[in-house]
Amino acid sequence: MFEKEKEFLCNPKNIGNCADCPMNEGQSEWPGNRPPCGQFHCWVEVHCAESGEHTYYMILRPVGIGSQPKGFVAYRNYSKRKYIPEITHEAWGEVTYKRQLSEKELHDYDMKEKIPYQA
Secondary structure (H helix, E strand, O other): OOHHHHHHHOOHHHOOOOOOOHHHOOOOOOOOOOOOOOOOOOHHHHHHHHOOOEEEEEOOOOOOOOOOOOOOOEEEEEEEEEEEHHHOEEEEEEEEEOOOOOHHHHHHOOEEEOOOOOO
């Protein structure tokens, strides 16, 4: 893999950034809720899952000061609550850590773990 592609695909801030994704070059739109590359799972999400990072959904509030445990490496707030089928719940956003959060942290901050894609 080329360095530029690797840099893009291993950065959780690029999750859902289909417009700039190098995997979409020469691809056309796909029907339904699929990204332009035609994959069911974002290429960046798959690469981040392989990098040992853990992502969690924010159930009751967006990411903000005191809304989640300290030490996160990336976050993304949605413009409004969004239904997440894999957790059968709505979420305000997602936050990524280099460590796995404890059950107590998930409970205290009203978060649910994002289930990583398994090939």
